[in-house]
Amino acid sequence: MHPYRTHTCAELRQDHVDQSVKLSGWIHRKRDHGGVLFIDLRDTHGLTQCVVDEGSPLLAQFENIRTESVVTVTGTVRTRPGETQNANMPTGDIELYIEALDVQGAAEVIPFQVAEDDGVGEEMRLKYRYLDLRREKMQKNIRLRNDVIFEMRKRMRAQDFQEFQTPILTASSPEGARDYLVPSRLHAGKFYALPQAPQQFKQMLMVSGFDKYFQIAPCFRDEDGRADRLAEFYQLDIEMSFVTQEDVFNTIQPVIEGIFEQFNDFTGTPHKIEWGEHIRYEDAMLKYGSDKPDLRNPLEIVDVTEVFARDDVEFKAFKGTIEKGGVVRAIRAPKVSDQSRKFFDKLNSWAQSEGAPGLGYVVFKDGEGAGPIAKFIPAAAQEELKKISGAEEGDAVFFICNKEKPAAKFAGLARDAICSALPEGHEAAREKGVFKFAWIIDFPMYERDEHTGEVDFSHNPFSMPQGGMDDLENKDPEAIYAFQYDAICNGFELCSGAIRNHKADIMEKAFSIAGYDKSVLEDKFGGMLNAFQYGAPPHGGCAFGIDRIIMLLADEPNLREVYAFVMNGQYEDQMMSAPSDITPEQLKDLHIKLDMPKAKIKEQAA
Template identity: 55%
Template sequence: MHAYRSHTCAQLTKDNVGETVRLSGWVHRVRDHGGILFIDLRDTYGVTQVLCDPDSAAFADVEKVRSEWCIRIDGEVKARDPELVNPKLPTGEIEVFVRDIEVLGAAKELPLMVFGDQEYPEETRLKYRYLDLRRDVMQDSMKMRSDVVRSMRTRMWDNGFREFQTPIITASSPEGARDFLVPSRLHPGKFYALPQAPQQFKQLIMVSGYDKYFQIAPCFRDEDPRADRSPTDFYQLDMEMSFVTQQDVFDTISPVLAGVFQEFGNGRKVDAPNEWPQISYRDSALWYGTDKPDLRNPIKMQVVSEHFAGSGFAIFAKLLEQEGTEIRAIPAPTGGSRKFCDRMNAFAQKEGLPGMGYIFWRETDGQMEAAGPLAKNIGPERTEAIRQQLGLGVGDAAFFLGGKPATFEKVAGKARTVIGDELGLTDKDRFAFAWIVDFPIYEKDEETGAIDFEHNPFSMPQGGMDALLGDPLEVKGYQYDLACNGYELVSGAIRNHKPEIMIKAFELAGYGEEEVKNRFGALFNAFHYGAPPHGGCAAGIDRIVMLLADQSNIREVMMFPMNQRAEDLMMNAPSDPANEQLRELSLRIIPQDD
């Protein structure tokens, strides 16, 4: 017999009754039923019930075991009494009577229990992650993550892609976040960087003639943590293709992701890829208050400025006299009660705004009536025009925010989400995808007036060189994101592969030709040697699994994540370097002033 097991803890059935078997695993829990000891023995495959009574030579040793001890048992498979069968377990028709036991690894008193659904502080869970990972919910999430990656790989290979690995130690490159720098021992005073993404390398692979590339790529960014973002590293399905348009990229990656969500979405609805809308960046901001909209929520915001211009509501009327201002309405079907309207007004105040104006429609003496302070101020004609524009009726409401969109858009987006959730309008049993397109390449600093890149600087501008000769703020790129349920899952672009356009694009953002050559020399030089048109994207694996596992925190689907302060409590990182390490790297730590 094998040294540790003849079967896993999920394999034994009635067909094995009478056999002598060997199992190894962890003590999930121990129960004493009138002198008979029952142990739920667990491995990564499942659970088998084993038992021992005082007649067994192993009884004295079995009495000593505690939760999470790792043990090996030999025993005889017996059928359970019909009334004791557990239909929830594959092994629920049998139990194993213990004849011999070996303790493979004893456990001290546990800092957190593996059995059950107790809640523990994140600090405890991360410090003892190896225990936290034994819990059923974590086992399921990590297995799903592994299966999702396998599925992605298979689907990409089936689409004619080849997997290539790109360097982990490379040069610093601006990707929108801070680099992790790595000091060079052989070149004192110089630094490598961990790649924020394989951006330049995958473009160079296209220039090298490989046509279709993908990689399950580790990426490293020194970012502030959020619930849906790791502060240090993450993984993405990275892909690039040559001789493609934006639509070709969509048509390639959409079925891959749709298939993954159908395979692992636990029956939740996934719209067919040809039904995924393509929404411009500006429309997305207007309608949803964000560039990663949750389309499970049907609410679409609208501009209603014309109904308040010159109206009796002085706050909005005067606001609209200022350049660049507008009034937006958030429809709230079924939200037509003063209590709900007051609650949403309080929400806006918590978000730092003075409040949110509102109108709600009710029936009075058989007639529809508009109610609320705004309705009284602007009069029935304007109120009716707003109702008709928004398509609302009795029992509905609308909320209003005004000013320069940049000052209230984010709060409007949050309000839309809250309204959809509280009124039960958001379909929680669905994955709703949308391509966000036509991103502006440039933005203007309101204080300095300087032009800088708003999004990926490597994107091809729509209209090519001609577009760069006009107003930079009007230039749109062949850039795109894929949003799902309020999260950005994919980001990509058709790349700028022409050196003269690359130089002009960076010039508008204040980068001289020499600086471009110094910072992006490999790409710039490669584009002089027959670079093909190419484009691609990257899909965030951690975030995809987070959605599939129905989690709201990305750390729940990462094996060994950092905490909110970018610390590894288990491995004690970051840590102080030894003096000899610093000397070897020609480094000296200068204390920061408090």
């Protein structure tokens, strides 16, 4: 017999009755009845009830083994007596009568419960991640992650993509997020950077003639965390040659749709997959106040600046802002006139908690407009308001007034807040059981910094401007669009991509508009620029956030729930003690002297 197991803990059935078998696993639960003792033995596959029968010499031994110890048990499979069969367990018809016990790894008292959800905090879970990962939910999530990545590889290969590995130690780039830096021992004072994405490498693979590239690519960004943002994360990174934007969509969309369809009911609730029409960036910002709108929310934003600019409207708070170049945005909430005062008050205090003066509104009921600011809007203006917003009797319209950018953004937040405030089952409540996707297209190439007034790339500097060199030379930078796109789903940005700029002269021009000298371009992107001198194909691609896909499928609010090992919100790993101090010898090797902030020095001395 095998030294550890003949079967897994999920395998034994009636067919195995009377067989002598061996199982290994963790003691999930012990139920000690004095005479007879039940052990639920667990491995990654499942649970099997094992029995230490009355009079067994093993009884005393088992009483001293704590839960979560690893044991190997040998015994005979038996049918459970009639009424004690457990229909909730796949192995519930049988049990293993233990005849021999080997303790492989005894467990100390565990710091939190594995067998049940005891609500333990994240700090504990991360510190003892190996215990946390034993729990059923994490085992499932990690298996989902594994399955999703496997499917990605399968589906990409089926479309003739080749998988690559690109360097982890590479060069720092001046654009985008902060890089994680790695000092070079051999080159004093110089640093490698961990890639924020394999952007330049995949583009150079296109120059090399590899038509279709993909990678399950690790990416690193040294910026502060969020629930959906980590220092290191993985992307399904894709690049293709001789393609248009639509070709990229048509290639990758079936891969993503297929994966979502395959795992849509992972949570136990089936989800539909709906991919909407492309949305232009500007339309998204106006209609949804976000470039990653949650399309399950049916509410839309409209511009009603002209209504509040009318001479007969006397709402001074908005008028003053409009005169300074501001705008008024409105959100129609259907059928809410019967909502209590509390509904409106709650939204108002939500707005105040976000730093706004409040959230003004008009309710149309009993044939007229009501609410705190209705009296400033005469009937004729109210009619115009209804026309623009589509509001009808019984609806309310909420207002946001500010300069255009903050107004759009706050309207987007309000749109979500209003939708969330609606009661379950309301016609405008957030749709359930659906993954709603769309491509956001036509991102602007440049944007002007509000404070400095300077023009900079608004997204990826390697994107092709839609009008090519002609646009760069003749258009106002802010009016130039890029072949730059995102894929969104349920309020998450799942993917970002572009048709790249593969012409060195256009790239030079594009960078010069953003204020980057040719020397900067050559210094920082020289490798790629050189490559473009020797026959570069038109190409483009995108990258999907794998972790966010798994978050959505598993309906987890936090990225840390879909990673085996992960750092906390401050990007520390309490389990491995990273980051950590290094020895003076290591520093010397790297030619580095620390220049610590004063507060830290004091703290360490204390």
